[in-house]
Amino acid sequence: MDFLKDLNPPQKEAVLHPGGPMIIFAGAGTGKTRVITYRIAHLLKNGASPFGILAVTFTNKAADQMRQRVDALVPGLGRSVLISTFHSFGARFLRQEALAIGLNPDFVIYDSSDQKKLVQSCIEELNIDEKRFKPSRVTEYISRAKDDLLDVESFSATALTSNDPNRAVIASIYSLYQKKLTGAGALDFGDLLMISVLALGSNEALRQKYQNRFEHILVDEYQDTNHAQYLLTKYLSAKHKNICVVGDDDQSIYSWRGANIRNILDFENDNPSCKVVKLEQNYRSTPNILESAWHVIKNNSGRVEKKLWTENSSGSSIEFISSYNEIAEAENIVNAISNYVVNQGRVYGDFAIFYRTNAQSRVLEDALRRNGIAYKIIGSVKFYERAEVKDALAYLRLVHNTADSLALKRIINIPRRGIGKTSLDTIETLANQNGTTLWQAVNNCQDIYLTPSTRKALTSFISIINSLRAEKNNMPVKQLTELVFEKTKYPQMLEEEATLEAKAKIENLNELLSAMDEFQQRSEDKTLSGYLTQVSLVSGADELDDNSQKVTLMTLHLAKGLEFPFVFVTGLEEGLFPIGEAAFDKDQLEEERRLMYVGMTRAKEKLHLSWASQRRLAGKTNWAMQSRFVEEAYGRQGHIKHTKEKTSERKLSIMNCDNFETPQSAPSPFPLGIRVRHSVFGDGKVIEKSGSGDDLKLVILFDSGGWKKIYPKFAKLDRI
Numbered sequence: 001m002d003f004l005k006d007l008n009p010p011q012k013e014a015v016l017h018p019g020g021p022m023i024i025f026a027g028a029g030t031g032k033t034r035v036i037t038y039r040i041a042h043l044l045k046n047g048a049s050p051f052g053i054l055a056v057t058f059t060n061k062a063a064d065q066m067r068q069r070v071d072a073l074v075p076g077l078g079r080s081v082l083i084s085t086f087h088s089f090g091a092r093f094l095r096q097e098a099l100a101i102g103l104n105p106d107f108v109i110y111d112s113s114d115q116k117k118l119v120q121s122c123i124e125e126l127n128i129d130e131k132r133f134k135p136s137r138v139t140e141y142i143s144r145a146k147d148d149l150l151d152v153e154s155f156s157a158t159a160l161t162s163n164d165p166n167r168a169v170i171a172s173i174y175s176l177y178q179k180k181l182t183g184a185g186a187l188d189f190g191d192l193l194m195i196s197v198l199a200l201g202s203n204e205a206l207r208q209k210y211q212n213r214f215e216h217i218l219v220d221e222y223q224d225t226n227h228a229q230y231l232l233t234k235y236l237s238a239k240h241k242n243i244c245v246v247g248d249d250d251q252s253i254y255s256w257r258g259a260n261i262r263n264i265l266d267f268e269n270d271n272p273s274c275k276v277v278k279l280e281q282n283y284r285s286t287p288n289i290l291e292s293a294w295h296v297i298k299n300n301s302g303r304v305e306k307k308l309w310t311e312n313s314s315g316s317s318i319e320f321i322s323s324y325n326e327i328a329e330a331e332n333i334v335n336a337i338s339n340y341v342v343n344q345g346r347v348y349g350d351f352a353i354f355y356r357t358n359a360q361s362r363v364l365e366d367a368l369r370r371n372g373i374a375y376k377i378i379g380s381v382k383f384y385e386r387a388e389v390k391d392a393l394a395y396l397r398l399v400h401n402t403a404d405s406l407a408l409k410r411i412i413n414i415p416r417r418g419i420g421k422t423s424l425d426t427i428e429t430l431a432n433q434n435g436t437t438l439w440q441a442v443n444n445c446q447d448i449y450l451t452p453s454t455r456k457a458l459t460s461f462i463s464i465i466n467s468l469r470a471e472k473n474n475m476p477v478k479q480l481t482e483l484v485f486e487k488t489k490y491p492q493m494l495e496e497e498a499t500l501e502a503k504a505k506i507e508n509l510n511e512l513l514s515a516m517d518e519f520q521q522r523s524e525d526k527t528l529s530g531y532l533t534q535v536s537l538v539s540g541a542d543e544l545d546d547n548s549q550k551v552t553l554m555t556l557h558l559a560k561g562l563e564f565p566f567v568f569v570t571g572l573e574e575g576l577f578p579i580g581e582a583a584f585d586k587d588q589l590e591e592e593r594r595l596m597y598v599g600m601t602r603a604k605e606k607l608h609l610s611w612a613s614q615r616r617l618a619g620k621t622n623w624a625m626q627s628r629f630v631e632e633a634y635g636r637q638g639h640i641k642h643t644k645e646k647t648s649e650r651k652l653s654i655m656n657c658d659n660f661e662t663p664q665s666a667p668s669p670f671p672l673g674i675r676v677r678h679s680v681f682g683d684g685k686v687i688e689k690s691g692s693g694d695d696l697k698l699v700i701l702f703d704s705g706g707w708k709k710i711y712p713k714f715a716k717l718d719r720i
Contacts, residue, residue, distance in 0.1 A: 003073075004016070004038070004042075007034070007035075010281070014035050016042065017244070019242050020242065020274070022243075022245075022274055023244075023246075023264070023267045023274055024245070025248060025249070025276070026248055026279040027282060027306060028284065028598070028601035031279065031283055032220070032246050034069075036218055036220060037070050037073065040055060040216075041070055041073035041078070044074045044077045048215065049215070050080035052213060052214055052216060053081045054082050054214045054217050054236065055081065055083040055217075055219075055220070056083075056217075056219055057085060057219075057221060058086065058221050060085060062085075063084050066083050066220075067079065067081070086232070087189055087192045087193065091109065091537070092533075093210075094187070094196060095529070095533075100199075100206060101195070101199045101203070106401050107185055107187050107401070108185060108401045108536075109186065109187055109536040110184075110187070110188045110189075111536055113385060114188075115142075115188050116139050119135045119177055122173050122177045122180065125176065132166075133169060141170050142170075142174050142188075142190070143190050143258070144257075146191065146194040147190060147193075147226040147257075148227050149198065149228055151194065152175045155170075155174055156171040185401045190228075194228055197231050197235070210235075211238055212239065215240045217236055217242065218243075218246070219243070219245045219247075221246070222245035223247035223252035224252065224259045226257075234270075243271075249265055250300075250594055250597055251560060251597070253556075255587075278304075280306050280308050281308075281311070282310040282312075283312075284310075285604055286310070286314060287312065288315050288316065289601070290309065294307055296593060296633050297594065299593060316605065318608075318633065320609050320630065321336075322626075323611070323612045324612065324613050325612050325614050325621075326363045329612045330363045330364045330366070331367050333353060333364070334367045334370075346565070348374055348375070348551045349549040349552075350566050351551045351567075352564035354555070354570065354599045355555060355556070355570050356555065357579070360571050365377070365553070368551060375551040375552070376550045376553070377553045378553070378558050388505040388509055389509070392485075392512055394407040395411055396484065399528070400529060400532060402439040403437045405431075408439055409424065409428075412442075419457050419458060419461070423450055426445075427448070445458070468480070472528050476526055477516050477520065477531040478517050478520060481516060485509070519534060559599055565603075565606065566603065566605060566606045569599045572611040573624035574628065574687055574688060575622070577627055578592035578627065578629070583628075583687075593632075596629045596633075600633070609629075609633055611626050612624060621690070623672055623690065670696070670717065672686055672687070672689060673687075676698075676700060676718065676720060678710070681702045683720060684700040684703055684707075685700065686700055687699050687700065687701045696711070698712065
């Protein structure tokens, strides 16, 4: 029992559950990771085979932390438990079972950037209007289709029965995309799960093999699972039925990327005999923060009833910051941070600023820079998405798998060796005509016209790749990469540029070598294949440096799973948060409210909620109405501190804005929130406005439930 002494009663109940299906509703900051790791350790201490336990989560960082904790609790056994992300499991499964399901085990994994480039090439080849079918949007369609286990044939079938003509066009892009993906010997993220699930569903011998192996399955963040992930865990747990899922329906915020909240809400219906445990004791935040967050989330109807509580001291009141515009909002936030640092001895790493959209970060960045405050943005250009890093990895991908045409196209002329776009297009046409890979066409282009210098450059390039391929199985990935740099002279090219940007790129290449060194020290699979698999699964949250003493800026979606002593949730205005038309759709509004709840519950000591009366985004200034979430959070009377901007700040904000009505202007006849009457649509409330005078435009939410954009110049409106 000493092993369990640090657990509270519900945690202990979950850890000691004897077997069978169990769902743990784990509220924010209630110690869900501790419960999962202690349960795994408890199973191991009671004779369960580490080979028979599978734990899956969503980020490499979470998986690593879980693995380290289990190993600390049960030294010598914890490292043998398979703890991974869903996609890492899929990649591992497909590599091991490739031959059984007709795959080349040397497949490469295309990340989101690779996917988008491949989709764009398909759109161009099919002569489809890129303005109507944007590559990023089509890529999302294909990813969501794979989440729903719709391969090309299934998706095309749905397109035939759909009234949406766009779906048929997307089906044609999907078909060509998949053909090119297969030709390159590549899989995308969606394939890692879709192919795994379809293989388990259709191959009984394979299904039984894995069902026999995994006696216990634990799933973290179950509220974020999509259909493919749901079926994967269902297939694997069907025999022993020892499936434990952990999650919080109040933190389900990823429907836009395929997550289905019904998976967690319907778990009890799928498993009638399941054990239900609720973790409601919070160890992170103050009672004031939890109470305010509960006043927000309780307004959702589609949720399991629970309320977080804590033994922490009551802490500071919630601070509400009302500003004139986004510039004043940023200055108010920066002033607050500076005051905490100067007067309370806090460090910049204690602070996080959250926003709903990436576009909001610029004004915040400007204010931080003006005040000399160090900051970092999570979710901008990540390390593995930097051009020079992707160049180095493209060489390794091509060395690993010469069918990877995207990798070849990326680096065939990097460093510059005189192989231009025209020559490459000619070679690519040859490949398409002969039905070969681009690499095969590069090696067999004797019958097409190329200049002598181009042929010489191609011969040199082929020689470099072949010499690297000859060494790929003879040395660790770091040494192989150093050989890439030596033979291609890529770092030398950057040195010759002698610019600050080139210097930064060299530093990033050196950092890549350091990352490879770390990979070789901690990974059992030190092969090139193992490294490329690992690096392709890195997420933005994995790159967060916990020790960096800088103010952290990020979107609310990226904040999930993190915590900070001081949190600022900004842009709390109708139309921005909740965003767009989400206010008029029940399911979307409830997800926006869950996102607000996630942001609030990241705060440990002090929570600030901020909004502006008007905001300029995408070159357009709009009047704004305070978000309904502010009113809901305000529900705990007596614990609210309201901050108003100083007069000097207000004047500054007015001087830095243009094309809008100032408080000194003539008052608007239709201020935000006023009740109006329309001769056709009836009574309603003004919820958004932009422009002035003859250009005044209103968005009115009518009592009937609908909303309309109205120009008062052309429509008769009466104030009521």
